Amino acid sequence: MNNFDNIIKKALTEGIQPADKVGMKTRLLSEIHYKDPFYRKIHAVVQNVRPSVNMRVLTKEKLLAAFDLEKRSWFEIPAVRRFASVATLAAFMFMVVFQPFATTNVVRANDGTRIVGFSGVVTVQRNGELFNAVKDFPLNEGDVIQTGPAGFAEVVFADDSVSRLGGDTRVVMSGLDEDELEFNANVTVLAGEVWSNVLGGDDDYNFRFNAENLSGTVQTSAVFDVEVMDGFVRIVTLDNSVKLLLNNDGDVVPAVLRKGQLVKVKKETPVASYLAQQSLEDKLADLNLDWYEANFKQDSFYYAQLRDKKFLHRSEEAGITPDSLFYPMKEFRRAARLAVTFDPIKQSQMELVIANQKLLEAEVLLSKGDKETARKLLKEYEESLGKVATTVSSLKQEANPETDQKVADLNKALSVSLVVQKKSFKEVLPTADNYEAKVAVNNAQLLVAGNAADRQKVEIAQADDALFEAKLLFKENQPKLAEERIQSYVDAIAKVQENIGELPVEDQTGVASKLLESNANGVVALDSVKQDVVQQQTLTVQDEVEGDEVTEVKVEELPVADAVSLEKTLTQAQTKSVQSITDVINSVNASAADPNLLKQATSVSELISQPVTTLNGSNIIIQTLPIPAPAVTTQTQTVLDSAVVNAGLKR
Amino acid sequence: MERPQLSESEIVDLALQWSRGDKDAFSKLYDFYVENLYRFVYFKVNSDEAEDITELVFLKAWEARKRYNPKKSSFSSWLYTIARNTIIDHYRVYKKTEQLDVTHQATDKYANPKLMAEESLTSDKLRAAIDKLPDNFRDILLLRFIDDMEYAEIADVIGKSEGSIRIMQFRAIKELRGMLEEMGFNE
Numbered sequence: 001m002n003n004f005d006n007i008i009k010k011a012l013t014e015g016i017q018p019a020d021k022v023g024m025k026t027r028l029l030s031e032i033h034y035k036d037p038f039y040r041k042i043h044a045v046v047q048n049v050r051p052s053v054n055m056r057v058l059t060k061e062k063l064l065a066a067f068d069l070e071k072r073s074w075f076e077i078p079a080v081r082r083f084a085s086v087a088t089l090a091a092f093m094f095m096v097v098f099q100p101f102a103t104t105n106v107v108r109a110n111d112g113t114r115i116v117g118f119s120g121v122v123t124v125q126r127n128g129e130l131f132n133a134v135k136d137f138p139l140n141e142g143d144v145i146q147t148g149p150a151g152f153a154e155v156v157f158a159d160d161s162v163s164r165l166g167g168d169t170r171v172v173m174s175g176l177d178e179d180e181l182e183f184n185a186n187v188t189v190l191a192g193e194v195w196s197n198v199l200g201g202d203d204d205y206n207f208r209f210n211a212e213n214l215s216g217t218v219q220t221s222a223v224f225d226v227e228v229m230d231g232f233v234r235i236v237t238l239d240n241s242v243k244l245l246l247n248n249d250g251d252v253v254p255a256v257l258r259k260g261q262l263v264k265v266k267k268e269t270p271v272a273s274y275l276a277q278q279s280l281e282d283k284l285a286d287l288n289l290d291w292y293e294a295n296f297k298q299d300s301f302y303y304a305q306l307r308d309k310k311f312l313h314r315s316e317e318a319g320i321t322p323d324s325l326f327y328p329m330k331e332f333r334r335a336a337r338l339a340v341t342f343d344p345i346k347q348s349q350m351e352l353v354i355a356n357q358k359l360l361e362a363e364v365l366l367s368k369g370d371k372e373t374a375r376k377l378l379k380e381y382e383e384s385l386g387k388v389a390t391t392v393s394s395l396k397q398e399a400n401p402e403t404d405q406k407v408a409d410l411n412k413a414l415s416v417s418l419v420v421q422k423k424s425f426k427e428v429l430p431t432a433d434n435y436e437a438k439v440a441v442n443n444a445q446l447l448v449a450g451n452a453a454d455r456q457k458v459e460i461a462q463a464d465d466a467l468f469e470a471k472l473l474f475k476e477n478q479p480k481l482a483e484e485r486i487q488s489y490v491d492a493i494a495k496v497q498e499n500i501g502e503l504p505v506e507d508q509t510g511v512a513s514k515l516l517e518s519n520a521n522g523v524v525a526l527d528s529v530k531q532d533v534v535q536q537q538t539l540t541v542q543d544e545v546e547g548d549e550v551t552e553v554k555v556e557e558l559p560v561a562d563a564v565s566l567e568k569t570l571t572q573a574q575t576k577s578v579q580s581i582t583d584v585i586n587s588v589n590a591s592a593a594d595p596n597l598l599k600q601a602t603s604v605s606e607l608i609s610q611p612v613t614t615l616n617g618s619n620i621i622i623q624t625l626p627i628p629a630p631a632v633t634t635q636t637q638t639v640l641d642s643a644v645v646n647a648g649l650k651r
Numbered sequence: 652m653e654r655p656q657l658s659e660s661e662i663v664d665l666a667l668q669w670s671r672g673d674k675d676a677f678s679k680l681y682d683f684y685v686e687n688l689y690r691f692v693y694f695k696v697n698s699d700e701a702e703d704i705t706e707l708v709f710l711k712a713w714e715a716r717k718r719y720n721p722k723k724s725s726f727s728s729w730l731y732t733i734a735r736n737t738i739i740d741h742y743r744v745y746k747k748t749e750q751l752d753v754t755h756q757a758t759d760k761y762a763n764p765k766l767m768a769e770e771s772l773t774s775d776k777l778r779a780a781i782d783k784l785p786d787n788f789r790d791i792l793l794l795r796f797i798d799d800m801e802y803a804e805i806a807d808v809i810g811k812s813e814g815s816i817r818i819m820q821f822r823a824i825k826e827l828r829g830m831l832e833e834m835g836f837n838e
Binding site: 038039042043045046047048049050051052055056059060063064127128140141142405 | 685690777
């Protein structure tokens with residue numbers, strides 16, 4: 001029993017002595033707070049703050065490298081190691097002074113969510129205080145942005161997605177969270193209009209918006225507009241789908257708004273008004289087309305800016321490249337560090353850092369046209385990652401409690417590095433100089449995949465990327481390349497489907513689920529490209545954006561042969577995707593499948609089927625709309641038909 | 652990453668081993684302290700400086716490792732004292748930058764009390780509130796919240812008596828609670 005307990009005991013039996021009063025009061029006061037819910041709340045918030053994985057790994061590495069040199073008497077060390085130690089010391093000094101590895105291994109995270117541009121009156125309310133927006137104004141959790149009647153604000157998120165606020169608009173920013181593996185953002189539109197161009201990601205990506213009685217989620221790339229009007233919310237999707245949840249008086253009803261659709265969701269009758277959605281063309285008269293036009297133009301400009309920014313950033317990260325006189329020193333430093341590191345985990349950590357730096361160097365060389373040297377570096381990058389993955393795998397098998405955590409950290413660093421590189425290359429197309437670097441990252445991903453099931457999941461994800469590239473290629477007027485990428489998508493999915501039966505039974509569910517998801521998204525994405533193809537036929541004048549200048553140019557119509565060929569490929573790809581979904585669903589229904597997989601299969605079959613009526617638990621009827629047929633007008637069809645006849649082509 | 656479990660006696664042993672040149676001992680101590688030390692630094696400096704300053708603290712601790720004396724203070728107290736001094740030195744050179752200008756108070760027209768009340772407390776908001784506390788109050792709260800440090804150890808770090816630390820903690824929590832309530836965060 002400690003002194004305090006003795007005092008308490010004594011107080012209870014003999015009363016409190018004057019000398020003990022002050023000490024007892026102080027002690028009691030401090031102990032009370034410790035059990036206080038307020039105290040525990042603060043404690044929880046504080047505990048949520050953590051340093052990055054990179055900081056932990058790299059800082060320890062630097063310190064241990066320096067520590068190693070000081071440990072032994074100089075003359076006890078063999079000559080070779082003395083030499084290596086000097087090199088390491090030089091490397092350490094270089095690291096401490098110039099910090100070349102401090103931001104490698106992963107591409108430096110973008111700046112956080114911020115207001116990058118604005119006009120008119122724009123204010124930000126934060127913790128009860130009001131600030132005027134300035135350029136690059138950083139946004140925090142809970143900030144409320146308000147634009148004046150003629151105001152405008154452009155918000156860029158940590159992943160470079162963008163939201164633009166029109167006049168008299170009020171939004172709350174929350175859930176702003178981005179680390180190497182996850183992205184979250186939540187925009188609540190209280191009033192006005194917000195255009196969003198979301199870049200999308202993978203399973204750990206969530207861009208959400210809320211307005212009145214509905215909320216929406218986007219995981220893949222999408223462009224959409226949300227407007228809060230008197231008594232209802234209007235949503236228009238311009239690219240890709242948006243998943244919605246409608247709050248029907250406490251009942252939450254899911255829905256999907258596909259590309260080119262407009263819905264006005266009334267506050268009182270969200271589901272009924274959702275069912276009345278019409279295609280965008282029928283509602284054009286209601287929309288403020290100036291706002292739409294301005295945002296489309298700004299998006300084109302923004303994409304170009306983003307590509308330039310990413311490349312410049314990565315060039316800076318690469319540092320000295322093989323075409324520099326100083327590159328041998330850089331190689332020497334790397335070799336020296338590795339030479340004095342004997343712990344396999346630390347060696348692998350260093351190899352990972354070096355490999356990622358070589359990837360960046362290769363990109364710079366590709367941009368300069370030195371493909372030969374770049375390809376050597378890319379091969380080294382792939383081999384290094386494969387080697388690190390092998391080390392992780394063999395260390396995991398050893399199952400040593402002393403190193404298990406370090407091995408887990410190394411594995412995480414490897415995953416994070418690939419995720420971040422993939423994100424950086426997302427919009428890089430086969431027409432870009434650095435496309436081979438993207439291919440190298442894809443190859444590395446496959447090498448690093450742990451088993452056959454993981455490899456198949458990676459192949460599915462890479463197939464999705466191919467489809468995404470096809471979409472962008474078409475927008476860049478590269479129909480032949482777009483067609484090639486669509487074919488790659490189809491072939492990759494078919495290959496996975498063929499091999500799924502060879503997987504261990506316990507792995508088949510996971511891969512089947514990914515396949516369903518990919519095909520479902522693929523069907524919609526292919527339809528979106530199809531609509532673009534048709535639209536291209538009717539377009540004769542297009543705005544060309546260069547810097548701040550916008551000029552109208554007559555666009556060369558998509559050559560008929562290309563249009564026909566692309567449309568055929570798209571239709572075939574869609575058919576195959578639908579067939580693939582059907583095959584997976586049939587195999588899922590036939591077996592005693594995982595209940596979640598059955599649920600997913602049902603939901604996907606609803607997505608692709610003809611109009612069906614289903615009942616959810618609350619007896620609310622949801623009419624699932626079919627995938628809209630391409631918006632081929634009579635005029636367009638006539639043009640296409642006569643072009644086909646004139647060209648002597650058959651579909 | 653879950654924090655490794657180390658008892659006080661294990662920490663003392665590791666610290667002594669490290670001061671004699673044991674890399675593994677340092678590695679274990681680093682893994683044990685890095686997250687908490689980072690948290691301490693994070694709430695005292697600009698967020699973009701936290702990682703650099705945490706690294707600097709470990710560098711300084713490494714340089715001073717031979718001077719660590721377990722009879723004089725616990726390893727935690729010693730390390731956090733280095734952290735405190737590093738931050739003080741840092742701000743002697745680099746004055747803490749003003750974050751944003753306040754233009755005027757929120758008007759009732761835009762205020763949404765319900766919305767404000769429903770907002771959740773985040774590390775940035777907490778930092779803003781903690782920032783307004785006097786230095787010693789701030790340090791005491793952080794050392795208690797982050798490391799559940801004993802009052803005797805905190806007294807060692809701050810350089811005051813244990814009794815004073817207890818009273819100051821009480822006042823610090825009261826003041827912090829008041830500030831957070833003003834910001835709209837109710838319990």
